[in-house]
Each structure stands twice: as C-alpha cells, then as structure tokens.
Amino acid sequence: MDNKKLATFSIAVFVVSVLVFATTLYLVFFRAPAPSDSSPKKIDTYKYDLGDFSTNIGSSGRYFKGKIVIETTNKKTPKLIEQNVEPIRDYILSVLISQDVKTMMSESGIENIKKDITKKVSEIIGTNDISNVYFTDYIIQ
Template identity: 30%
Template sequence: MAEKVKKEKAEGSKGNILKIIIIILLIAVLIAGGTAAGYIFATKMKPSQTTTATNQAAVNIKTFSLDEFLVNLKADNTSGYLKTKIYIGYDGDNKDYKNLPTELEDKKPILRDAVNSILRNKKTTDFNEAGVEQIKKEIKDRINPLLKEGQIENVYFYDIIVQAQ
C-alpha cells in the first residue's frame, strides 16, 4: 500500500511538472507573438522616408505673438467673455519677408485693434471648431492688407477660454 502511494505521488509530480512546462511554453509563445505583432504594428505606423523628406522640405513657419486678448463678446440674451492668446505665422524662409518681424512689432497696436474688432463682434456660439476656423480666416484677411513687408500664412490660437453668463 505504501508502495502504491509512492507510485501515485511520483506520477502526480510528473503530471504537475508537465503542466508547468506547458504553461511556461504557452507564456513564452504569447510573449513572442505579442512582441512580433507590436513590431509589425510599429513599423507600419512609422513614417516612410518620402514623408520625412517632404516634411523637411515644408515651409519654415515663424510665429509672432499678438499677446493675450480679453474681450466682451456680442450679446444675444446673455453676455460672454473671451480670453485668448493669438499668434500669427509667416514664412520664415521667404527672403522677401526679412523685414516682416520688424513691421509686425511696429504695427502690433494696429494689428491688435484689428483682431479686437473681430473678436468683439463674435458670439459665444461662434467658438466651435468650424467657427474658430472662420475667425482665423477673418483675422488673416484683416491683417494682411495692413502689411507691406510680407503676408501672414496662418493664425494660431494658443488658448481659448469662453465664458457665457
């Protein structure tokens, strides 16, 4: 009887060792598969050489800060406030624009006044995604005629905080 118990324990421990080995092999296969899948996914997401070359050939955009704006918005039935910081961007590689930074600095009060007049005529509901793009276009269209040394390419909102009351 004692011999039978020893024999069962020996067979049981061999079964346990076999189960542990199978589990370890399964874990190793899962880790290897996950690593391979991650590598394949990462290489597909990596930009190609042509994309990188295109990005390097892109325009060198320089920015100029028009500082912070705090304005009352046009009221419907409620009043609202807008607090934002705006930057304007221009082509930094364009040799014709070499005096543009000086002109922007000299005309900063005029540019801020133009932007203020646009922002004061907006409602709180105008500051959605499509509305902000329209506001950027209005600002660009208002500022460019004021400039003689170059043109701005884009308008960037650093912060936009709208409070409706």
C-alpha cells in the same frame, strides 16, 4: 560553317539578354530610390506673439480670454507686425467683440475668425506672408 555562325550569334544574343535581365532586376529590386522632388521641403516659419486678448463676446454677457500668435514664412514679417501691432490688435478685438458665442465655440467659426485675421493682418502690413494664426489659449466664460 553556317551552323557555327548561328551558334555564335545565338550565344551572343543569350548573353546580352541575360545582362539586360540582370540589370533590370538590379535596378528594380536593389537600387535605392532617387530622392523625390515631390517630397515636401521644410519651410522656415517665424512667429509673432500678439499677446493676451480679453474681451466681451457681443452682447451675450460672455467673456473671451486668449492668446494669439501669427505665423509667417518671411523673416521680416514679424518686424512689420510689431510696427503695426496697435491696428492689428484693434482689428482682432473688433472681430472678437462682433462674434456670437455659438460661432466662437464651433470649429468652423474659429477657422473663419482665423481667415479674417489673416486677411486683415496681410492688408495692414502689406504682404501675403501670413501662413497661419494660432489661438494658443482659448477660454470662454
């Protein structure tokens, strides 16, 4: 009788092992992965076109002509920019005039100008919602 119990117990353990193995295979190979929270979510952005800028570059005798667009993550920020467009444009012109041609022709120089503009526009409008500054036209003659 002991052998009969041992055989029944062995069969039960074998069946449970097969079920665990089959479940593991299913979960590893056939089940679709759960959506990951770490995947980047699309953030809505809003843009404000500051228009055309034309100015001399320092005392070099060279000339800058371009268009600048500010991107923000807050729907209300473009309205704040519009209400403060004169001091913002004035600051950007003063930044452009104070540059030298080498700076304005280098990628790192342009990135520094963008950072300066982002920082000052944020100060002027009183928010930190500026996500990027784009030069959509950029001509130096």
